Structures are given as C-alpha cells and as structure tokens.
Amino acid sequence: MPVPPLPAVTPVLAAEAFERNRAVEAADTRRALTSLTQQIAEHTGAQKKQNQLAEDSLRRWRKLAVVAGLLCTVGAAVGSTLLSDQEVASTVWVHWLHLREPWDTPQQGAAHAGP
Numbered sequence: 001m002p003v004p005p006l007p008a009v010t011p012v013l014a015a016e017a018f019e020r021n022r023a024v025e026a027a028d029t030r031r032a033l034t035s036l037t038q039q040i041a042e043h044t045g046a047q048k049k050q051n052q053l054a055e056d057s058l059r060r061w062r063k064l065a066v067v068a069g070l071l072c073t074v075g076a077a078v079g080s081t082l083l084s085d086q087e088v089a090s091t092v093w094v095h096w097l098h099l100r101e102p103w104d105t106p107q108q109g110a111a112h113a114g115p
Contacts, residue, residue, distance in 0.1 A: 082088045
C-alpha cells in the first residue's frame with residue numbers, strides 16, 4: 001500500500017502555525033512570570049513578617065534587660081548603703097542568717113597585744 005503524500009504546506013499556513021506557537025509560548029511565559037512574581041511577593045512578605053516578629057521579640061528582651069539592670073542597680077545601692085552601717089550588718093549576719101559576724105572572727109596566729 002502506497003503512503004499518501006503529505007499535503008503541501010504553504011508558506012502562509014507555516015507562518016500562521018509559527019505565530020500561533022509563538023503566541024502560546026509567550027502566554028506560557030507570561031503565566032510563569034506572573035506565578036514567579038506572586039511567589040516572590042509572598043516569600044518577601046513572609047520574610048518581612050518574620051523580621052517584624054523578631055524585632056518585636058528583641059524589643060521586649062531589651063526592655064526586660066533595662067528593667068532588670070535598673071532593679072539590680074537600685075538593689076546594690078540600697079544594699080551597700082544599709083550594709084555600711086554596722087548595726088544593720090550585724091542584724092543581717094547574726095539575726096537573719098544566724099552566722100557569726102565576719103569582722104569578729106579571731107585571726108589565727110595573731111600576736112596578742114594585751115597582758
């Protein structure tokens with residue numbers, strides 16, 4: 001059985017097919033670019049949101065650190081002022097902590113200056 005000959009392709013039909021293929025490829029490219037642009041925008045938005053949340057957390061930690069620093073500073077100032085008074089220091093060491101006063105401990109091997 002003989003193979004039928006292929007229909008003759010006219011230059012006009014070939015040009016139309018070429019243009020149609022080019023239009024389909026261009027539409028596919030536009031869709032792909034639109035999809036890619038949308039994905040990049042979503043990714044960028046998610047990164048901005050994550051950065052915002054991280055900055056908020058850091059801001060909270062900084063505030064907490066400042067408050068803790070101020071409390072420690074005030075506590076140290078009050079403590080050093082109170083403990084500089086020997087009566088208060090004695091009360092803290094003896095009555096509250098039930099320890100001997102550190103300044104009353106005898107020195108070992110010290111020479112006795114009295115009779």
